[in-house]
Amino acid sequence: MSKRLLPFLRPYAVRFLTLLGLLLAGNLLALAAPLLSGRAVDAIGVRAGGVDFPGVLRNCAGMLVCYALSSLLNYFTASRLIRLGQAVSHDLRKAAFDRVSELPVEYFDTHPAGDLISRVCYDVDTVNAAISTDLLQLGTSALTVAGSFLMLLLISPRLTLVFFVTVPLSTLLTRFQMKRIHPLFRRRSQALGALNGFTEERMNCRRSLRVYGVEDEDLSRFQVCNEAASRAYYEADRASAALGPSVNFINNLSLACISMFGALLYLRGGLTLGNLSSFVLYSRKFSGPIREAANLLSELQSSAAAAERVLDLLEEAPEPPDAPEAAEADRLRGDIRFESVTFGYDSARPVLRDFTVHIPAGSLVAVVGPTGAGKTTLVSLLLRFYEPQSGGISVDGVPIGAYRRDGLRRRLGLVLQDTWLFGGTIAENIAYGSPGAGREDVIAAAKAARIHRFISSLPEGYDTVLTDEGAGISKGQRQLLAIARCLLSDADIVILDEATSSVDTETEEAVGAAFQRLRQGRTCFVIAHRLSTIQGADRILVLDQGGAAEQGTHGELLAAGGIYAALYAAQTWKHG
């Protein structure tokens, strides 16, 4: 098992060793019982009518007590070990998730959720199996092996030499096979992760698959992934299928050798017959656990591969930490500057080129422009989802890198283009980001966002639990919920990225009034297509081809007759 896993096991070392000790005690008790049964048989004697019944009963009672105690001990240790394994699993999952929550946005753009799930659920589960059953078995086996080996040495050091050949042989064989098997198990975990990623993606577009009638083709693509995952599973399984039997083979081989050499030794007078038979008995005791362990090795292999995937996830680079002297963004005035910012998701193709703009505190700035002009990118950069390749962004004259990242984000009230709901009640979804908000606040926000009536019409109102990220809730309703969420937050800078694109005009008007109230004294940054939303802005910024093409008020821009004027004409098309 990987060394990197040790920090997760260390806190439980004492418990683990204690349980190991208890298990040993339980086994010893079980071993004491045959002794008693021997005495009981002696008490029975060989003569009819001559049975020493009190002796038989005494020993039988003793046996019962031994068995009962050993069963109790075994139950106790087994259930404790399950808890221990689960505790380690929980720690691993938690550590994995903690890291997931620190990963930069880009990670999720390139890693399917299904693969992530497969690491945190299935891989952790495999590690758990190793801890709660396999490791323990290995531990007790080691003890039995050590004990028997001692006895073997005491009986006949010369005969023990056989093991000096066979044990290294089986070790070598095992190591050789493990080396071959390990990458197979790794590939198996990867293939399974890929299959999960595919499944996740395709389950999400069930409706389209059905409407376009391509379910058969989709199934055949699934089969490619399924085939690959099943193959990889089989390859690993097949390779490890030889592990147990081949170790067992060497054990049996050594038994044969012992029988032959032991017999020869006896004939030369180097060994008594009694010694030979107990040597054989102990050597079976010695190799039994080794055989068990060999069977476990393949399981441990799969656990090791799984553990690696979890640990790799833990080592993914998180968002860079805040500088130690980073400022807490307590209250922001909201003076935002972009200074010759150049940025592209793919650095060869910049989305923003040498972009400069100043948004004074307390102003309402609208950003318009054709799709793909970089409007959402502006927001992503301000939120520090990505770092610009050159140039800088400052808020209140302080570079945004000098604020604590979370602190800065908390001062920004946002409605992003990607509306997102989680599996909780509607009230929880609205209060997301405002943990202190009470039910009245939530309702007030929902009313202002014009979504209160819809919520009230649901059978369980605000306590309706959303499933599947709010499937069944229309995009417009999602946007209104996101707006309610934003209205509830106490932000200094409000950013609306096409916040009402799927909301009807009338509702939008009504919601606009709520934003007017929210806007008092705050900087407001609005990305929208609907020009009716934009007309009242203090300043309109027209983005085109990665730069600010035009700036000015509605009237000025119309008069200038540039891009904005053309966009406006398109909207009032036929009438404009």
Added chain:
Amino acid sequence: MKTVLSYLRPHARRVAVGISIKFTAAILELALPLLLAHIIDDCVPAGDLGAIRRAGLGMMVLAFGAAFCNITANRMAAWVSMEMTRDLRRDLYRRAQSLSCAQADRISLSSLVSRLTNDTYNVHQMFDKIQRGGIRAPMLVLGGLTLTALQAPLLGLVQLGACGLTFLAIALVTRRGIPHYTRAQEAVDTVVRILRENASGVRVIKAMACQGRERGRFEEASRAAQRAEETAGGIMAAANPLSDFLLNTGLVLVVAAGAVLVNAGWLASGQIVAFLSYFTLIQTATLGLAKLFVKLSKGVASARRIEEILLAPEDQPARPGVGRDGPELGMERVSFSYLGMEQDLEDASFTLNKGETLGILGPTGAGKTTLISLLLRLYDAGEGVVWVGGRDVAGLDRTALGSRFGVVFQNEALLNDSVYENISFLRSLPREDVEAAAGTAQIGDFIRSLPEGLDTRVDIRGANLSGGQRQRLLIARALAARPGVLILDSADSALDYRTAANLYAALRRDFPGVTLVVVSERVAALQEADRILVLEEGRIAAQGSHAQLLKTNQRYRKMAELQMGGGLT
């Protein structure tokens, strides 16, 4: 369990051969000690060196044979479990994709995903374990029982009783354990769901600096899974010690009963000793079985979850010949409710001729998407008739419906695949058609500007594209197969007005005969429609052309004015 086990049937012969090989291996291994006894008991006292060597070599041959058989049997088992799991997963996937929307809503997507992944994995392990471990142990138990019963029928009875009780105990414990494993799987579903949410909502979560909260939520779910697994495992942990104790009590009873029998002169005490050694054999085997059962119960719980999907009743069957023919597209007094409580669409009636355009407008939650879902027969109307292509949709089977439509849904995700594949969408359309569709959808120039053009890879959920680019790719997908009916559900929400205007103009130019259904918040997109439906709270409040509605519908007029600024007045 039956359905899942039926996947074993096609492999019955292979399994039988595997079992026989495993059986042979067990016999070979059991013969080893016999040869050993032969060396010690016969050859050594006789001092026959040649016999010793022969017996020793014989042992080596047996050892080799056993290893060979075991490896072969294990590999066969691995092959069979792989084939079974692959087929099971394929059928499960097919069934999951063919569930009706109502069924899928009920089960939830994350649970479907976890059944396809986690549960099939558990079942795979179960298949493997049954074949590998389920042969030797029962063989030893049965063999041991038979031998002892032959030797001393009375004591054999005691032993049979002990074994019976043990199996009863294992069965009871397993039965109690399985529901807890089901619960544990459900707890895992929650863990999966939160992970999914965090992957899809990463921007919102980070923007609201709620990572701490998410960590708390995850920790809670992970703890719940931990506790559920502990409970299930705690119950199953009783199986081993309990059967251990029961079997050992049987052993004590054998000794006690033996004492009585010996006293009465019915039994020699040496037989008790022989009996006890068999007993240990049976005991080890029974314990092996108990262990197997523990591992199986997790698999059984998963198998049941899989069967729940596989055996889900066929929803929305086509009822050919049902209903009368009607217009190209239309509804008559249609009502529908998702949850069976409030009506989400009520008494909707409209008709549309071939090649005409239908516009749908209305506030959020008025039932626009619901109306479209009914046209596509994603759900079945509670009351009334829905016509597509002149036929009652209830009488059309799904494929007949599918080839007719091009649809852009709200909230649709792109594939993590090439731009081409996102437009062609598994239909293997010619590249020219894809390019033409991209051109009409106003995304052709953008695609050409990409370094690898149509072969550029789209990130997960289209993260490397802007909202408008994603939307236009979906529109191109809807157009690419030149459908007879094109449905755009708020497909222009992320488009700027100029692009949207160009799009609608290109649609009219390139698809002159198409029957078009447009849901939009933008009056500009609807004004040329032959018929516009104004929806309000699930009802069609008004319908007519742009000019008619401007005159007759207050709400429509107001909306038009708001959007088009002074353009109207």
